[in-house]
Every structure is written in C-alpha cells, then in structure tokens.
Amino acid sequence: MNPRRAFAIVLRIIYLMRGSFTRIFPLFAWAAIDIILWGFITRYLDTVQSSFNFVSTMLGAVLLWDFFTRAMFGISTSFFEDVWSRNFLNIFATPLRISEYLGGLVLASMMTSIVGLAVMLALATFVFGLWIFSYGILVVIIVLGLFLFGIAFGIFAIGIVLRLGPAAEWFIWPMPAVLAPVAAVFYPVAVLPVWLQPVARVLPASYLFEALRAVVHGQSVPDGSILIGCVLAAVYVVLASYFFRRMYLHAVRTGLVASYSAETVS
Amino acid sequence: MGSLTEMSRPLDVQNLRKVYGQTVAVDRISFHVNPNEIVGLLGPNGAGKTTTINMVLGVLEATEGTISINGIDVARNRSRALEHTNFAAVYAPLPGNLTVVQNLRVFGLLYDVPNVSQRIDQMIETFDLERFRDTKCGVLSSGEQTRTSLAKALLNEPALLLLDEPTASLDPSAARYIRETIVEYVAKASVGVLWTSHNMYEVTDVCHRVLFLSKGKILLEGDPKKLPEAHGKSSLEELFVTVAREPLALEAPAA
Numbered sequence: 379m380n381p382r383r384a385f386a387i388v389l390r391i392i393y394l395m396r397g398s399f400t401r402i403f404p405l406f407a408w409a410a411i412d413i414i415l416w417g418f419i420t421r422y423l424d425t426v427q428s429s430f431n432f433v434s435t436m437l438g439a440v441l442l443w444d445f446f447t448r449a450m451f452g453i454s455t456s457f458f459e460d461v462w463s464r465n466f467l468n469i470f471a472t473p474l475r476i477s478e479y480l481g482g483l484v485l486a487s488m489m490t491s492i493v494g495l496a497v498m499l500a501l502a503t504f505v506f507g508l509w510i511f512s513y514g515i516l517v518v519i520i521v522l523g524l525f526l527f528g529i530a531f532g533i534f535a536i537g538i539v540l541r542l543g544p545a546a547e548w549f550i551w552p553m554p555a556v557l558a559p560v561a562a563v564f565y566p567v568a569v570l571p572v573w574l575q576p577v578a579r580v581l582p583a584s585y586l587f588e589a590l591r592a593v594v595h596g597q598s599v600p601d602g603s604i605l606i607g608c609v610l611a612a613v614y615v616v617l618a619s620y621f622f623r624r625m626y627l628h629a630v631r632t633g634l635v636a637s638y639s640a641e642t643v644s
Numbered sequence: 645m646g647s648l649t650e651m652s653r654p655l656d657v658q659n660l661r662k663v664y665g666q667t668v669a670v671d672r673i674s675f676h677v678n679p680n681e682i683v684g685l686l687g688p689n690g691a692g693k694t695t696t697i698n699m700v701l702g703v704l705e706a707t708e709g710t711i712s713i714n715g716i717d718v719a720r721n722r723s724r725a726l727e728h729t730n731f732a733a734v735y736a737p738l739p740g741n742l743t744v745v746q747n748l749r750v751f752g753l754l755y756d757v758p759n760v761s762q763r764i765d766q767m768i769e770t771f772d773l774e775r776f777r778d779t780k781c782g783v784l785s786s787g788e789q790t791r792t793s794l795a796k797a798l799l800n801e802p803a804l805l806l807l808d809e810p811t812a813s814l815d816p817s818a819a820r821y822i823r824e825t826i827v828e829y830v831a832k833a834s835v836g837v838l839w840t841s842h843n844m845y846e847v848t849d850v851c852h853r854v855l856f857l858s859k860g861k862i863l864l865e866g867d868p869k870k871l872p873e874a875h876g877k878s879s880l881e882e883l884f885v886t887v888a889r890e891p892l893a894l895e896a897p898a899a
Contacts, residue, residue: 386750393743468736471731473727630704633695
C-alpha cells in the first residue's frame with residue numbers, strides 16, 4: 379500500500395471542501411438540526427416524565443446515530459465526487475490499488491465525520507447540557523465501533539452503486555433510515571418482534587446502542603456487548619471491502635469502469 | 645526501429661482478444677511500440693481502438709492475450725505496470741471542479757511522482773499553463789483542457805503514452821501546438837506513444853508507423869508515408885476510407 383496514493387484521494391476531497399461552502403455545509407447542517415430538534419423534544423419529555431432521563435438517553439442516541447450516518451456518507455460522498463465529475467477512467471487508469479482507494483475514502487470520511495461530530499457535540503453540550511464523553515472511555519469505544527460500522531456500510535453502499543450505476547445513488551441516501559428501526563438506536567432489541575430480533579443481532583449498532591443505554595443509565599453493560607459490536611463492525615469492514623473489490627473486478631471485466639455513466643449501466 | 649526484446653519495449657501486446665457476449669470487439673491482435681516511436685492506431689468508429697487502449701490501461705479486462713508495459717504484465721501486476729504509462733483522451737477530461745495545479749498535484753501523487761511540485765512546474769511551463777495555474781479546469785477552453793490533460797499525462801515521465809484523439813475538437817493552430825509539443829517530447833524522452841486519431845494528415849505528420857484496425861483485427865501495418873502508395877491509394881485518408889468501407893479488398897497483404 380502506497381500512502382501517497384491514499385493521500386491523493388484525501389487531498390482531492392480537501393481541495394473540493396476548501397473551495398465549496400455547499401460541500402462543507404451538509405457536513406454538519408442536518409446533524410445540527412437533528413440535535414436541536416431532538417434536544418428540545420427530549421428536554422420537554424424530561425419536564426413531563428422525571429423518572430427517565432430523555433436528554434442523555436435519546437439525544438445521546440441521536441448524536442451517535444448521526445455520527446454513524448456521517449461516517450457512511452463520508453465514504454459515499456467522496457466516491458460520488460468521482461462519479462459526478464466522470465473521473466473513473468482517470469482515477470482507475472492510474473497505479474492506484476483498491477486498498478489505497480478505500481484507504482483514502484476512509485481517511486476522507488474520518489475527516490468529514492469529525493467535523494459533523496464536533497458541531498453536534500458543541501450543540502449537545504452548550505445548548506442541552508449533554509457532554510456524552512462524561513460517561514467515560516466506554517463511550518469513546520462505542521463511537522469508534524459506530525465509525526467502523528459506518529465505514530463498512532459506506533463501502534458496501536458504493537459497491538452497490540459501482541455495480542448498478544450512478545442512478546443507484548438514490549438507494550444510498552435513505553439506507554441509514556431503513557436500518558435505524560432494527561439497529562436498536564432508541565429502544566432495546568427486546569422491543570422488536572421476535573422474528574425481527576435476529577436481524578438486529580447481526581448489526582453491530584444494536585450491541586453498541588444497548589451498551590450506550592446501559593452506560594448512560596449507570597447500569598452494568600451487557601457482557602461483551604461492546605466487544606461484539608466492535609469486532610462485528612471490523613468484520614463488516616473486511617467483508618464490505620471484499621464486496622467492493624468484487625464489484626470493481628466485475629466493472630473491469632464488463633467495461634463499466636471505462637464507460638461509467640447512467641446511460642451505459644443497466 | 646531496432647529489434648528490441650519484449651522486456652525492453654514500452655508496449656508489447658500478444659493475441660489480445662475482447663469478447664462482449666456474442667460480439668468480438670478485439671480479435672487476437674498483436675503489436676508493439678518501441679521507445680521513441682509514435683504508433684498510430686487507426687480505424688473507423690467501432691473498430692476496437694478505444695477497447696484496445698482501455699485494456700492497455702487496465703480498466704478493461706482482456707478475454708484472452710497478454711499486455712506488457714515495460715516488460716510488466718498488466719493482468720498480473722496492474723499497479724506496477726501502470727506506473728510506467730499514462731494517457732490523455734478527449735473523452736476523459738480532468739475533473740472540472742479542481743484547478744489545474746490541484747489536478748496535477750492529485751494525479752502526481754496517484755502516480756507517485758518524486759519531487760511532484762517541481763515536476764508540476766515543469767509541465768505547466770512545457771504546456772504554457774502558467775496563466776491557468778489556479779483556474780478550475782471546467783472553465784478552460786478545449787485547447788487549454790487538452791494541454792492540462794497532456795501535462796497530467798507526462799507528469800510521471802511514462803515509458804508508454806496513450807493518446808486517444810488528443811487533438812479532436814481543437815482548432816488547427818492549437819492542434820499543431822499539441823502535435824509539435826508531443827513530437828518534441830518524444831524525441832527527447834525515452835517514451836513510446838500509441839496515438840489514435842481520425843485526422844490522417846496529423847497521423848502522416850507525426851506517426852512513425854500505423855496499424856489499421858477493422859472489426860477488431862489489424863488489417864494493415866506500416867509507414868504512413870509509404871502505406872497508401874503500396875495499396876494503390878493517393879493518401880492515407882483515401883486508404884482509411886477503403887478500410888472503413890471495403891476492408892475485404894485489403895485483407896490480402898500488398899506485394
């Protein structure tokens with residue numbers, strides 16, 4: 379792996395961000411709106427029901443779920459920059475390896491999702507009095523696990539777009555919303571119907587959010603849940619990278635890389 | 645050109661074939677490009693030129709055959725092989741949302757060019773791009789975009805340069821400037837060039853050797869200045885028209 383090539387992918391995103399307010403704004407705007415909306419909702423709920431701390435439980439979940447979404451979109455948006463500017467031929471005719479390309483996308487996602495996280499943390503802390511990291515090191519590990527899961531999901535998503543064509547972009551944006559009901563973000567897995575619980579159990583997010591709720595409520599974290607969540611997320615990064623590589627090889631075999639546009643991909 | 649071995653040639657293609665379903669796009673072609681040689685890859689639309697170039701660039705997998713760049717097999721060592729090549733094509737402009745210097749820096753890193761800033765400055769000077777250094781590529785004229793693509797294509801001092809219709813859509817003056825710059829570069833650097841063009845005057849002017857492709861096969865090969873006469877034609881353009889319309893008439897090699 380050549381780090382200069384991975385850095386080239388990051389540098390391209392830095393150049394695009396540097397000169398474009400319309401690219402920087404979405405990094406934090408929608409997440410900030412979510413924090414403000416849910417901040418006020420949970421503050422109101424705390425006034426009508428004092429036995430449950432809605433701000434720390436629900437707002438903390440919103441914050442971390444939005445962070446997961448930022449990590450995923452960090453990958454997919456950087457990929458889409460190459461789709462939108464029809465840059466595939468230029469990029470993939472260089473000595474760039476798939477591992478270097480994905481490595482660059484991960485670094486770019488890290489950079490952009492940290493911006494979103496910083497704004498969300500600032501709003502949650504200064505407006506709603508929630509400093510999520512006050513709950514200790516376990517929250518930091520949960521954040522890292524969710525970042526890994528976001529990366530895995532982002533790589534899987536761009537593999538789908540590479541296979542189905544640019545029009546498949548519209549499958550990607552709603553993906554986190556589709557995943558949220560079974561990811562145990564706002565409620566425990568036990569709340570789900572029995573037939574849906576196995577789906578939740580294969581998602582790293584369900585373990586990590588159950589652990590988050592336990593930490594916030596001062597309860598003992600379910601045995602190994604954070605470890606399972608993080609290991610599962612790391613496994614998904616590997617599987618998603620393999621999936622993307624297979625999709626890339628398919629695109630090279632069929633000629634899609636050379637002529638990638640909505641018109642040429644069925 | 646001398647008798648170079650496969651190992652030292654910028655490009656060596658053997659029995660290359662590409663099949664899409666029932667369609668044979670490229671049909672077992674073999675050819676090579678020597679250092680300091682400009683080889684024209686000619687043929688009508690759909691003859692297989694761009695398919696061949698895409699396979700050489702590693703963005704399209706060959707069904708059969710081998711491609712070696714500087715003796716390195718593209719199928720086995722894609723990344724290493726592509727370190728020795730670069731390309732410019734009219735249908736692959738650099739991203740319009742980055743400036744000239746930003747694009748050159750990104751691609752300089754992708755090709756792992758040593759002393760990349762210095763090399764960028766050299767290329768900007770060679771292609772007279774100083775005025776457009778900080779201009780976004782999307783607002784450049786066709787000629788300026790072509791010069792920027794060529795600056796990118798020479799950044800890594802490739803052993804093999806692939807140029808797919810580099811002067812298409814340029815005015816005669818800009819096209820001549822591009823031709824002269826490339827010919828001058830090839831004379832100085834140890835680079836082989838595979839050049840496609842539909843402008844037969846340009847091909848006659850710059851190419852040392854041409855390959856005529858028709859329906860995925862190499863129909864003719866030779867010196868562009870001598871080939872028309874050898875086939876009873878007055879010009880390369882006339883020969884091209886015959887290849888496009890009556891390829892069967894040329895399939896028997898000329899005496």
